Amino acid sequence: MKPLAPTAKLDVEAVLEDLERYRPRRRGWTWRTTAARQTLGPFEYRNASAGLARSVPLPAAHAFGDIDPQCDFVITTEIASGRFEDDLRRMRMAAWHGADHIMVIRTTGQSHIDGLIEGTPEGVGGVPISRKQLRATRKALDAIEDEVGRAINLHSYVSGLAGPEIAVLYAEEGVNGAHQDPQYNLLYRNINLQRSFVDAAEAKRLMADAGILQIDGAHNATATAKAAWKILPEVLVQHAVNTAFSVAVGMASENIALSTVPPTASPAPKLRLDLPFAVALRELFAGYRIRAQQNTRYMESDMLETTVTHVLDTLISRMTSADIQSTITPDEGRNIPWHYNSVAGVNTARQTLMAVDGLLDVVALRRDGELGERSRELKERAVLFLEEILASGGFEAAVEAGHFVDSGLYPERAGDGIARDPVGGVGAGTVVARTPEYGAPVCSHFGHNVFMSEGGKPCDAIDGCTLCDATKIRYVDELDDEDNVHRRLRRPLAERTAGLIRPEVERAGDAVVCVTLFVAEEPQLAEAAALKMVERMGLVDAQVISRRVMHPAEGSVFEIKATLSDPVRRDELLLGAREPALADADIEAFVRPRQLHVVAATVGEDEHSVGMREILDIKHGGIEKYGFRCHYLGTSVAVDALVDAAVGVDACAIMISTIITHGDVHRTQMQHLGRLAEQRGLRPRVLLIAGGTQVTDETARACGLDAGFGRGTTGRDVATFIVRRLRARDGV
Amino acid sequence: MSTLKRADDFPTRRRHLEQMSDDELHAYFWALAARLVAPLVEQARSHTTPSIERSVLLRMGFSSLEAKAIVDVLQAASLLGRGAGRVVLELARTHGVSVAEAGRGLVDGRYRAEAPR
Numbered sequence: 001m002k003p004l005a006p007t008a009k010l011d012v013e014a015v016l017e018d019l020e021r022y023r024p025r026r027r028g029w030t031w032r033t034t035a036a037r038q039t040l041g042p043f044e045y046r047n048a049s050a051g052l053a054r055s056v057p058l059p060a061a062h063a064f065g066d067i068d069p070q071c072d073f074v075i076t077t078e079i080a081s082g083r084f085e086d087d088l089r090r091m092r093m094a095a096w097h098g099a100d101h102i103m104v105i106r107t108t109g110q111s112h113i114d115g116l117i118e119g120t121p122e123g124v125g126g127v128p129i130s131r132k133q134l135r136a137t138r139k140a141l142d143a144i145e146d147e148v149g150r151a152i153n154l155h156s157y158v159s160g161l162a163g164p165e166i167a168v169l170y171a172e173e174g175v176n177g178a179h180q181d182p183q184y185n186l187l188y189r190n191i192n193l194q195r196s197f198v199d200a201a202e203a204k205r206l207m208a209d210a211g212i213l214q215i216d217g218a219h220n221a222t223a224t225a226k227a228a229w230k231i232l233p234e235v236l237v238q239h240a241v242n243t244a245f246s247v248a249v250g251m252a253s254e255n256i257a258l259s260t261v262p263p264t265a266s267p268a269p270k271l272r273l274d275l276p277f278a279v280a281l282r283e284l285f286a287g288y289r290i291r292a293q294q295n296t297r298y299m300e301s302d303m304l305e306t307t308v309t310h311v312l313d314t315l316i317s318r319m320t321s322a323d324i325q326s327t328i329t330p331d332e333g334r335n336i337p338w339h340y341n342s343v344a345g346v347n348t349a350r351q352t353l354m355a356v357d358g359l360l361d362v363v364a365l366r367r368d369g370e371l372g373e374r375s376r377e378l379k380e381r382a383v384l385f386l387e388e389i390l391a392s393g394g395f396e397a398a399v400e401a402g403h404f405v406d407s408g409l410y411p412e413r414a415g416d417g418i419a420r421d422p423v424g425g426v427g428a429g430t431v432v433a434r435t436p437e438y439g440a441p442v443c444s445h446f447g448h449n450v451f452m453s454e455g456g457k458p459c460d461a462i463d464g465c466t467l468c469d470a471t472k473i474r475y476v477d478e479l480d481d482e483d484n485v486h487r488r489l490r491r492p493l494a495e496r497t498a499g500l501i502r503p504e505v506e507r508a509g510d511a512v513v514c515v516t517l518f519v520a521e522e523p524q525l526a527e528a529a530a531l532k533m534v535e536r537m538g539l540v541d542a543q544v545i546s547r548r549v550m551h552p553a554e555g556s557v558f559e560i561k562a563t564l565s566d567p568v569r570r571d572e573l574l575l576g577a578r579e580p581a582l583a584d585a586d587i588e589a590f591v592r593p594r595q596l597h598v599v600a601a602t603v604g605e606d607e608h609s610v611g612m613r614e615i616l617d618i619k620h621g622g623i624e625k626y627g628f629r630c631h632y633l634g635t636s637v638a639v640d641a642l643v644d645a646a647v648g649v650d651a652c653a654i655m656i657s658t659i660i661t662h663g664d665v666h667r668t669q670m671q672h673l674g675r676l677a678e679q680r681g682l683r684p685r686v687l688l689i690a691g692g693t694q695v696t697d698e699t700a701r702a703c704g705l706d707a708g709f710g711r712g713t714t715g716r717d718v719a720t721f722i723v724r725r726l727r728a729r730d731g732v
Numbered sequence: 733m734s735t736l737k738r739a740d741d742f743p744t745r746r747r748h749l750e751q752m753s754d755d756e757l758h759a760y761f762w763a764l765a766a767r768l769v770a771p772l773v774e775q776a777r778s779h780t781t782p783s784i785e786r787s788v789l790l791r792m793g794f795s796s797l798e799a800k801a802i803v804d805v806l807q808a809a810s811l812l813g814r815g816a817g818r819v820v821l822e823l824a825r826t827h828g829v830s831v832a833e834a835g836r837g838l839v840d841g842r843y844r845a846e847a848p849r
Contacts (some may be wrong), residue, residue: 163783195781415736434815438814441818447779
């Protein structure tokens with residue numbers, strides 16, 4: 001596959017070509033390359049890693065020279081639309097925003113399929129994981145990681161009834177990380193206990209040899225429990241069961257990651273409740289990896305509320321420790337995550353982690369008081385839980401008695417735990433005792449095996465297994481002529497060829513939009529009105545996905561998801577040809593000998609000065625550096641005063657900045673300048689230029705000025721405009 | 733659903749832990765965890781499942797479709813305890829054919845696997 005060009009879309013058809021011969025270029029997990037101290041732009045960082053070759057910096061980075069520092073934690077994004085071909089594009093966007101761990105959620109029901117899925121059927125709430133899907137995804141990620149200049153880890157799940165087979169698949173196809181925890185099967189998928197643990201040992205052995213990072217499933221207890229802050233002793237026990245089991249089957253401690261979530265959300269006193277648990281976990285499990293997840297248990301449909309919770313979760317990661325910071329899309333509480341919300345989730349972690357860089361150099365956790373006492377108490381409660389499980393007959397007996405996911409703070413028992421029959425559940429009766437002759441002539445096999453005792457590798461008996469000789473891997477393509485990626489791509493590819501453009505949130509051209517409406521009526525009436533308004537906009541299938549009462553009588557705000565039926569045609573759009581800015585040397589060669597003067601100010605009752613200073617000041621890369629004589633009159637300046645000043649210095653241009661837009665005051669100011677310059681006979685000799693966050697070239701010219709510059713403008717852009725105009729006027 | 737109900741008796745239940753240092757408590761925690769998982773590990777060492785056997789066949793070069801068919805035949809014949817890989821390999825040796833051919837023959841009935849007498 002050709003290298004990706006930043007200006008070209010990912011070619012999914014090229015990704016799908018020749019997958020039969022695709023081989024992953026590396027195995028195992030890759031951590032970021034960290035740097036103890038790193039200087040970027042005006043700042044020094046203490047918890048940073050190597051930068052990206054290509055990225056989209058955080059919005060405020062504009063003020064700091066567009067730096068894009070990267071934290072030392074791996075950042076995860078969970079991606080699952082049901083169509084992996086659309087997820088590939090989302091992975092690319094997430095990588096440009098700093099994600100280097102792509103967790104692919106499996107389709108609903110895959111954990112109950114007793115075997116592997118082949119081909120590329122469509123999923124529900126996730127992707128059917130298959131060899132073809134994994135190869136296509138890994139191949140796309142190879143190209144994406146080359147584009148951004150950082151290794152990207154691919155991750156999915158080794159759970160359900162087919163754990164060992166899936167682990168073989170992951171080892172063969174270079175999957176880098178996976179969830180594996182038999183307790184998840186048992187408690188949340190009602191898969192038979194013995195089956196879950198016997199399968200888990202084989203799966204873990206395979207993962208261990210392939211260097212696949214394991215993430216456990218204990219966080220699910222925190223996500224499920226009625227009172228998540230009370231289940232913490234059990235969570236420690238669940239981590240311990242999976243960890244001790246993994247170590248016993250041969251997994252290295254550096255490949256065992258604990259999945260942990262701060263259990264609460266505001267208005268709970270979150271940090272005081274969550275920090276003792278975070279400390280207890282990290283002390284008890286020293287030497288293992290920490291995968292810090294963000295809270296989902298108390299997530300509602302309000303994305304801002306969720307984002308605040310996730311910022312605090314991420315703060316806890318920095319105040320304690322983490323190796324991976326996972327992110328939850330802020331819209332998970334209302335729909336299958338949308339592209340831009342996945343990216344927003346990544347940015348929540350990136351923004352927070354750069355903001356708290358070096359935090360522990362200036363603040364410290366107080367271990368001597370309540371924090372130490374509470375974390376010790378959680379550890380003791382976990383120890384007591386382990387004691388009781390052993391005293392009552394072991395793990396199976398405790399599961400049967402319903403000790404797990406009980407909402408009581410152990411030793412308290414609320415009697416609402418999940419009880420499972422140890423010999424029941426899905427897959428019951430399928431565990432078979434190995435006879436003394438039992439044999440498996442393959443590598444990465446756990447337990448009794450006659451081929452192990454023959455010396456050499458167990459797979460010598462068959463001249464090598466697929467783990468030693470990848471040419472033996474059997475690739476299966478599509479099994480269903482209708483339900484496959486090639487069929488699904490027909491419509492979006494045909495539409496693209498026809499030049500049709502639709503909005504999109506999740507799947508190619510899904511035409512879904514989100515409208516935000518505030519309606520100043522009581523909630524029920526307001527909601528009905530909001531839906532009707534969306535219908536009037538020509539949108540169909542309107543559905544309220546978030547509602548917030550501002551006041552019971554004064555109004556509510558709604559976010560409404562709907563579909564836009566009609567596509568836009570590419571050929572109906574007029575795109576202004578953008579002329580590239582002139583080179584610095586060309587500008588300076590024109591400006592300096594002519595000693596050009598400009599006068600500038602922020603006009604009206606407006607105290608914003610930053611934008612204008614950036615355009616003018618030499619230290620911000622402004623136009624002074626080209627030799628312009630800049631006369632900056634300050635903020636809240638009257639347009640008349642500016643025109644007087646321009647006459648006084650014989651300026652070639654008047655530049656106004658107008659940020660405030662209340663009552664269209666920015667337009668009024670621009671029109672006033674245009675009229676006054678005309679009356680005073682300055683036109684066309686003096687160029688009139690306006691700038692501001694809401695100013696466009698179109699509005700400025702409609703107000704009688706020569707040009708308008710909006711967000712993202714640089715001094716070079718403005719200087720280029722002035723020079724081009726003066727050259728045209730003077731014929732040089 | 734569980735029927736366990738109990739008030740929090742932590743203050744009395746914890747008395748034997750009170751004098752332990754943090755390091756002692758951590759070591760005790762891990763000793764208990766190791767004891768708890770030991771029988772589960774032992775069971776895994778001495779047992780197998782259809783998924784494990786299919787995973788062995790995958791590693792021997794069978795496709796997922798073939799692996800499933802072979803394990804279904806062996807499960808019906810109560811031969812999984814011998815190991816699907818071993819059974820197929822023995823068939824290949826007995827009939828002088830490749831492992832792949834032995835697997836196919838087992839599924840279409842040309843070869844029969846039997847428990848050793």
